[in-house]
Amino acid sequence: MMDTRPAAQPPCRHVWPWTRRPAQRLLLPDWLAITLGGHIISWRELDAVELAHEAAHVEQWRRYGVRFIPRYLLAGRRASRAGGDRYRDNEFESAARAEAELVRTASGH
Ligand SMILES: [Zn+2]
Secondary structure, eight states: OOOOSOOOOOOEEEEOGGGHHHHHHHTOTTOOEEEETTEEEESSOOOHHHHHHHHHHHHHHHHHGGGHHHHHHHHHHHHHHTTSOTTTTOHHHHHHHHHHHHHHHHTTO
């Protein structure tokens, strides 16, 4: 059976400088961007490596839909219980960092 779904839309990018302060206070002190579904929100323009990281999250959202939220939170809890950091050692963040690393390597930086 042929896959008749439309091609995946490219993510929508939003550069909203006003998000910096509240998100750095609520999420992470060095917060830069967040991906919600097909939307990448950041407080400044992202470079190619940063964009690759967020694009990996877009793909994770595509794969799991809204269930990505509990999965992400559970992965954070697992990381924390294993003695790691719920953000940095979250498996979804590790996967996104690996994608970004590929772009960094390819660009020779
Ligand atoms: Zn991330």
